[in-house]
Amino acid sequence: MMKDHLEYVGRVVGDYRLLRWLGGGGFGNVYLAEDMRSSVQVAVKVLQIHLTKQEDWRSFINEARTMRLRHPHIVPLLDFGLDRHDTPFLVMEYAPQGTLRDRHPIGTRVPLAIAIKYASQMASALQYAHEAHLVHRDVKPENMLVRSDGTILLSDFGIATTVHTTHSRTNKGMLGTVPYVSPEQASGKPRAASDQYSLAIVLYEWISGRVPFEGAALDVAIQHATQLPPSLIAQVPDISSEVEDVLFKALAKDYKDRFPSTQAFLVTLQRAHTSAPFRSSAVIRAAKPTFKDVAPPPVKVQPSMNVALTAPRPVLQPEKTQSETAQVSCSSLDTRSQKLSAIPSPANSAFLSAVRKYSFSKTWRVLLVLLCGLVIVGGSYTYVTVKNIQRKAVAKEASNAYSSAVAQHGTMFGFDAAHTHTNSYERILDSDNVSQLQQVWRANVSMQHSDYSPAVARGVLYIGSLDGNLYALDAISGKEIWVASVNAGLASSPAIVNGTVYVGSLDGNLYAFDASTGKKDWIAPSGGIIYSSPTVANGIVYVGSWDNKLYAFDAITGEQKWVAPTAAHTEASPAVADGVVYLGSLDNKLYAFDAITGKQKWTATTGGDIDSSPAIANGIVYVGSWDNKLYAFDAMTGEQKWAASTGSIIYSSPAIDNGVVYIGSSDYKLYAFDARTGKQKWAVATNGGIDSSPLVANGVVYTGSLDHKLYAFDAITGDQKWTATTGDSINSSPIVANGMVYVGSRDDKLYAFSLPE
Ligand code: ADE
Secondary structure, eight states: OOTTGGGGTTOEETTEEEEEEEEEETTEEEEEEEETTTOOEEEEEEEOOOTTSHHHHHHHHHHHHGGGOOOTTBOOEEEEEEOTTOOEEEEEEOOTTOBHHHHSOTTOOOOHHHHHHHHHHHHHHHHHHHHTTEEOOOOSGGGEEEOTTSOEEEOOOTTOEETTOHHHHHOOSOOSOGGGOOHHHHTTOOOHHHHHHHHHHHHHHHHHSSOSOOSSHHHHHHHHHHOOOOOHHHHOTTBOHHHHHHHHHHTOSSGGGSOSSHHHHHHHHHHHHHHOSBTTTHHHHHTSOSSOSOOOOSSOSSTTOSOOTTOOOOOOOOOOOOTTTOOOOHHHHHTHHHHHHTOOOTTHHHHHHHHHHHSOOHHHHHHHHHHHHHHHHSOHHHHHHHHHHHHHHHHHHHHHHHHHHHHHHOEETTSSTTOOOBOTTOOSSOTTTGGGOEEEEEEEOOOTTOOOOOEEETTEEEEEOTTSEEEEEETTTOOEEEEEEOSSOOOSOOEEETTEEEEEOTTSEEEEEETTTOOEEEEEEOSSOOOSOOEEETTEEEEEOTTSEEEEEETTTOOEEEEEEOSSOOOSOOEEETTEEEEEOTTSEEEEEETTTOOEEEEEEOSSOOOSOOEEETTEEEEEOTTSEEEEEETTTOOEEEEEEOSSOOOSOOEEETTEEEEEOTTSEEEEEETTTOOEEEEEEOSSOOOSOOEEETTEEEEEOTTSEEEEEETTTOOEEEEEEOSSOOOSOOEEETTEEEEEETTTEEEEEEOOO
């Protein structure tokens, strides 16, 4: 098969010209190719088989069927077909950095933290495949591709098999790659736990530099079935026994003794790593697992900013009044009520009355108008003085409005129940001063492969972690207030309402905690992993689950009110407005359910999976889709109003403010569209895909990018105003509260930025 691989270079297969040989994959060779219609570079796998045998058809169709698998860590299959000579071929995304085997050749070691980062991405891909009833059967570094942004993609589903087919259970012809193959797969009975075993072998190899069992194929297969893997600690003394125990459990001979799922394996490994990453320091670190090495603050905000391991836990801090740093322009005062009325949340009337109650009193308005007048007639000295008075006034009002609305109604991911990702209270950061933002603290949170965000309420920041903990931190200093533990990782953005924090977990439960103490109020089960972030409206918590269902629970008791089905997984979060819950699903559809009964009102179809959380404004619901488009549907009927195109897949959720919808796209751009017509107002490019959902506050749009940076753009013009670099991609949405900006990065850190004092 391999000897004539170069003969294909230069040939045309279907619409693709083969340019260069990349390597041999299962059943064929992979070439760098050019799509002659678009000049886009792709990878083409030419299967050097003729489809005469049933087995060959099976493997071709098997891999082609993985086209329906769409996951951030599974290589997207773009096309397949037969060439003129009936040679079958498959077309996939080209990963320019090759495979993890290229990056880490045989015999080399990979630092544990990096190995876990790779493995957690592969575990989420495998978990997804397993939930679709597919077993990969050939998990190894050669089948892990590195995308240009550094993310890892699982490839080569050529021998994947359906979990429930009798074929896979009885097949005696063992497929797979011997050093990575589990005992049950070697005896022809692969199952999801076989992929878990193979991933554990890969981790063992990365950590120690060698696979546990070596030798001739038959000998290796016998060792897999009968021998314990050699001690890892003996080879790598730094590794903690906790990490070794977790790996060895995934390597159990009997699949029943392994973890119940690949995701559970990785979550436990991450937890073991976070609590005791290295033997030498395990004792010290075990005392307090996270927030252990918060970076020294470049800007001094509070004397005791470092999160010291031994620091006593502070009590809840009162809201900070950003008196010295707030600023407002005369014109923004005029548009204030207009902006607020554009907020469409269900709770909007309540929110708005709360805001109005605390918005500028008549006296202040008169005073500020007078001050504005002074600015116009006065000299620069007067201007500065006036500006400072304005700042103080506005900061106090904004801070009060924010605090009291939050106290009454809570905040959630996106700041309101309709997930419009708009902080309408923000009057401190604006397009003029945002360029001065500086990092004030940084905390360690295990959030590598996730796109969930923190939420801030009453001066406390809440963030879930893949180590299974929910952290409450002082929003100003980053100091830990309390930690609450659950059974598995948290990859859902918390929602805080009426003194309760709601958060979904990978263990399938929705949790409610007391926001000031961290005490567990209740646990409500769903039938699958929860990635979705809960939304709370009118005493009901709504959350999507991987069991393809939307759940509604009583916010006080956790009692299940109703469950509504969708046709596929729901990873995105629901949004609620005017008695209707909206939720996107991976079956390409946006669903609308009655918020009280759960009865389906309508569905609207897009051209791709929906990973984006909808947002609603002025009777229109907006949502992004994997078909590259942002859609606007009538919120009551589901009738499509318009669809606006971007250059690539949309994972990001829309943000709406002042008649403009903002959304990120994997084409590296942030877009602004007219909310009524869908006409593009502007688009700005970053150096990485924008999976992050933008947030708008006081004329500034904030978004993260896979280029590791957090950006602030002027909401009207799209001009870049500020950027800050983190240690890895930013998939999550930034949060702005009381003059501070927060964002989580894949470098496992949560960053906080503020204006200088
Ligand atoms: N090797 C195997 N598949 C590949 C792909 N899709 N991109 C780059 N290198 C590869």
